[in-house]
Amino acid sequence: MSPKPLLRLTVNGDALELLVSPQQTLLDVIRDQVGLMGTKEGCTTGSCGVCTINNARGEAILSCLTPALEWDGQSITTIEGLERLGDLDAIQKSFVHYHAVQCGFCTPGVIMSAKAVLNRHPRPTDEQINDGMAGVICRCTGHIKVKEAIREAHAFAADPAAKP
Amino acid sequence: MLLPAHDYVKPRTLEEGLGVLSRSGAAVRLLGGGTDVTFNMRNRLMQPAVLLSIRELPELLGVEEWPDGSLRIGAACRLADLAAHQAVNSRHPALAAAFKAVASSHVRNMATLGGNLNLDTRCWYANQTQEWRAAKGGCLKTGVDACHVVASVKTCVAINNADTPPALIALDATITLASAGGRRTLRLADYYRADGVTHTVRRTDEVLTEVIVPPTPDRLVFIKDTARLGIDFAYGTIAARRAADGRTRLVLGSLGPAPVVLRRAAVIATQRGLADTHIEEAAEAAREDLGVVSNLYTPAAYKRDLARELVRRALTALRDMP
Numbered sequence: 001m002s003p004k005p006l007l008r009l010t011v012n013g014d015a016l017e018l019l020v021s022p023q024q025t026l027l028d029v030i031r032d033q034v035g036l037m038g039t040k041e042g043c044t045t046g047s048c049g050v051c052t053i054n055n056a057r058g059e060a061i062l063s064c065l066t067p068a069l070e071w072d073g074q075s076i077t078t079i080e081g082l083e084r085l086g087d088l089d090a091i092q093k094s095f096v097h098y099h100a101v102q103c104g105f106c107t108p109g110v111i112m113s114a115k116a117v118l119n120r121h122p123r124p125t126d127e128q129i130n131d132g133m134a135g136v137i138c139r140c141t142g143h144i145k146v147k148e149a150i151r152e153a154h155a156f157a158a159d160p161a162a163k164p
Numbered sequence: 165m166l167l168p169a170h171d172y173v174k175p176r177t178l179e180e181g182l183g184v185l186s187r188s189g190a191a192v193r194l195l196g197g198g199t200d201v202t203f204n205m206r207n208r209l210m211q212p213a214v215l216l217s218i219r220e221l222p223e224l225l226g227v228e229e230w231p232d233g234s235l236r237i238g239a240a241c242r243l244a245d246l247a248a249h250q251a252v253n254s255r256h257p258a259l260a261a262a263f264k265a266v267a268s269s270h271v272r273n274m275a276t277l278g279g280n281l282n283l284d285t286r287c288w289y290a291n292q293t294q295e296w297r298a299a300k301g302g303c304l305k306t307g308v309d310a311c312h313v314v315a316s317v318k319t320c321v322a323i324n325n326a327d328t329p330p331a332l333i334a335l336d337a338t339i340t341l342a343s344a345g346g347r348r349t350l351r352l353a354d355y356y357r358a359d360g361v362t363h364t365v366r367r368t369d370e371v372l373t374e375v376i377v378p379p380t381p382d383r384l385v386f387i388k389d390t391a392r393l394g395i396d397f398a399y400g401t402i403a404a405r406r407a408a409d410g411r412t413r414l415v416l417g418s419l420g421p422a423p424v425v426l427r428r429a430a431v432i433a434t435q436r437g438l439a440d441t442h443i444e445e446a447a448e449a450a451r452e453d454l455g456v457v458s459n460l461y462t463p464a465a466y467k468r469d470l471a472r473e474l475v476r477r478a479l480t481a482l483r484d485m486p
Binding site: 070134 | 165166167168169170171172174195197198199202203206215217219244267268269270271273274392393394395
């Protein structure tokens with residue numbers, strides 16, 4: 001076996017150098033090596049969206065469907081990267097306020113998908129929300145409150161001191 | 165679950181990548197966005213010795229508008245970028261719709277056009293975990309002379325489930341295949357084979373580098389039928405094109421191992437026009453022409469009915485376009 005290749009990856013602003021195996025997906029590296037357990041493994045087929053992270057352009061990406069080495073030199077944001085010094089991101093506050101959570105397993109993937117929608121459309125239409133969220137499934141709380149939280153997240157973005 | 169052991173190779177130039185392919189192409193799997201390959205590798209349906217990353221090769225990127233009105237689309241362009249691309253939307257809105265029909269925004273942020281054109285064929289047996297498959301033994305796709313889908317067949321009937329080929333075939337798109345030995349151009353319509361195991365004519369030393377879409381004033385309609393957009397592969401797709409003089413072309417996708425160009429239905433629509441009765445006649449011809457296609461998702465009788473319904477809807481949409 002050849003020595004493990006080096007992966008240079010910036011995760012939530014931290015520049016990391018990791019020795020990884022080509023056999024690892026980006027999700028494997030995030031969870032098993034970086035130790036960030038917010039990002040979940042779900043279907044591993046591209047159907048459920050619970051492994052969603054954001055790339056450097058703030059777009060939703062499925063971390064379970066991409067080999068880790070494809071991300072050398074890249075920068076990603078996981079659910080852990082949204083909160084700043086104890087202050088939740090606007091979308092997280094909105095999820096709390098609208099109670100867009102039930103068991104919580106899919107929530108990191110749902111929020112990172114929602115974040116990607118808001119990165120492109122700060123005041124998204126229903127169609128933009130539906131398009132951005134079609135690839136994530138919540139099997140317990142349903143999607144109505146999730147949509148509400150995304151639609152109204154701009155209020156928390158406009159007032160950073162607002163508490164959910 | 166970890167991916168099968170392999171070497172990851174990321175060439176800096178196309179020529180460097182083609183060199184790898186000319187030496188050991190049969191052991192190489194090309195990696196675009198990874199959404200199909202990673203999935204199939206995890207299920208051990210693909211176990212390449214080498215994964216060759218071609219996603220960032222400059223020769224495979226970019227959309228160009230040529231002076232003759234053609235669009236040149238690099239094979240590594242992401243479907244999300246193409247679905248939103250101004251030139252694609254203004255020239256061929258139905259093609260943009262086909263790009264946007266693929267899976268979810270998450271997948272389209274990763275998946276490439278070249279990857280979709282080469283999407284591996286799918287069936288209810290092969291697209292399971294290795295353990296699940298092992299319980300029934302192998303199949304044509306894994307080198308065993310057996311098919312669990314249609315017991316009597318000698319050729320794999322797995323479905324070409326890609327959403328983008330029908331519209332591109334209807335538009336007379338051509339593709340470029342590059343190898344260390346040179347380049348060849350062929351019509352996308354001639355790229356596919358009705359064999360789920362070797363479903364394209366791409367040689368193992370070749371890379372699909374670009375798609376050329378010629379200009380046309382014709383109308384084009386694309387329809388995808390599926391259970392849940394954003395999650396599910398298509399039950400069936402159709403691209404329908406009609407010229408001002410009435411010449412009509414109909415291409416079905418996801419209803420067999422290769423996209424199907426419907427001859428008889430197109431002749432009926434071309435020669436008799438798009439009055440309701442003639443649309444019915446064309447749709448019925450499509451139903452009869454589809455043949456036996458029991459496989460993924462739905463039984464053959466349903467697929468034939470779906471072919472009829474897709475033709476009916478597509479021809480009606482062509483007729484009613486403003």
